[in-house]
Amino acid sequence: MVYALAAGKPERRRRRLDLALPAEAYREVERSGVPIRREFALAPGRYQARLLLKDRASGLMGSVRHEFEVAPVQPLQVTTPILTGFLPGRREAGQRRPIPVAHRTFAAGATIACAFSILGAAPDPVRSGPRVSVAYRLRRADGGDVMASPARVLSAGPLGQVTPVIFLKRAGCRGGFTEVDLTIHDEVATTTLEVVEPFTVVRP
Numbered sequence: 001m002v003y004a005l006a007a008g009k010p011e012r013r014r015r016r017l018d019l020a021l022p023a024e025a026y027r028e029v030e031r032s033g034v035p036i037r038r039e040f041a042l043a044p045g046r047y048q049a050r051l052l053l054k055d056r057a058s059g060l061m062g063s064v065r066h067e068f069e070v071a072p073v074q075p076l077q078v079t080t081p082i083l084t085g086f087l088p089g090r091r092e093a094g095q096r097r098p099i100p101v102a103h104r105t106f107a108a109g110a111t112i113a114c115a116f117s118i119l120g121a122a123p124d125p126v127r128s129g130p131r132v133s134v135a136y137r138l139r140r141a142d143g144g145d146v147m148a149s150p151a152r153v154l155s156a157g158p159l160g161q162v163t164p165v166i167f168l169k170r171a172g173c174r175g176g177f178t179e180v181d182l183t184i185h186d187e188v189a190t191t192t193l194e195v196v197e198p199f200t201v202v203r204p
Contacts, residue, residue, distance in 0.1 A: 002149040005046040005067070021029070037100075044072045072119065076186050081197045083180075098165060104199040111169050114180055114191060118154075118162040122189035129156035131187040132177040138168055151185065 019034065042169070047070065052063045071077070084098045085106050097111035106112055114136075121130035135151035156162050168180065179198040186192070 001052075002042070002052045003048045003050070004042075005048055007081060015103070038169050042070045046068050046070075075189065076121060076191045077119040078182070078193060078195050079119065080115045081114050081180070081182065081195065083114055083197060085110045085111055085112050085197050095132055103160055106133050106199060108203045111167055112199075114166040114168060114182075116164065116182070116195075118146055118164075118184055121162060121186045123160070124125075124188050128164060129160040130164050132156075133185045133187055134164060135183045136166055136184075137181045139179055146178065151183070153187065 021034075024149055035173065048065055048067045050063065050065050052061065054061045069113075072166040082098060082100045082128075083104060083106075084101045086099045098115050118130075118132050121132045123129065124131045131153060131155045135149060135152040137148040140146060149166075154162050154164050168181075176200065178201050179196050182195045182197070184193045184195070
């Protein structure tokens with residue numbers, strides 16, 4: 001369920017999903033959780049998403065709320081980065097596609113994948129598709145760099161989509177609050193966008 005937080009009557013959009021897990025999948029679900037994806041077409045503004053879960057066998061219920069903002073449309077945009085440590089063996093277009101998790105806490109020394117999509121990049125008049133570069137830095141709360149990567153030009157997909165996956169293999173080696181700083185540059189339109197995503201690393 002998604003509510004618009006603007007003044008006036010909240011806008012409700014409900015979707016229901018029934019889950020039935022086979023016994024052999026339960027152990028894997030305990031480790032990784034159950035990824036549920038739902039898409040909503042929303043106008044710019046602030047929203048609150050509400051998720052309600054119910055175990056039909058026991059009657060136990062749980063809920064979570066999350067507030068987020070849909071930014072106005074701009075020429076160059078980036079979807080909210082997905083940070084996850086769950087990387088299945090299955091590949092898409094030759095690349096492992098991470099599965100989203102509903103938390104921002106990871107174990108020290110774990111490989112963390114950062115996945116996002118770049119939207120609105122200008123097409124290159126010379127070659128097919130956009131020409132976009134990405135540089136990133138991984139920083140601790142004190143401002144010190146854990147790792148950094150210089151800008152590299154990304155390859156667009158067959159439909160012009162740019163959906164990179166960055167693997168942070170030394171993420172948060174000391175533990176504590178950490179953030180990944182992404183710098184996206186449209187090489188054709190010469191526009192730049194910076195995105196910062198925080199997360200926490202805990203030591204065992």
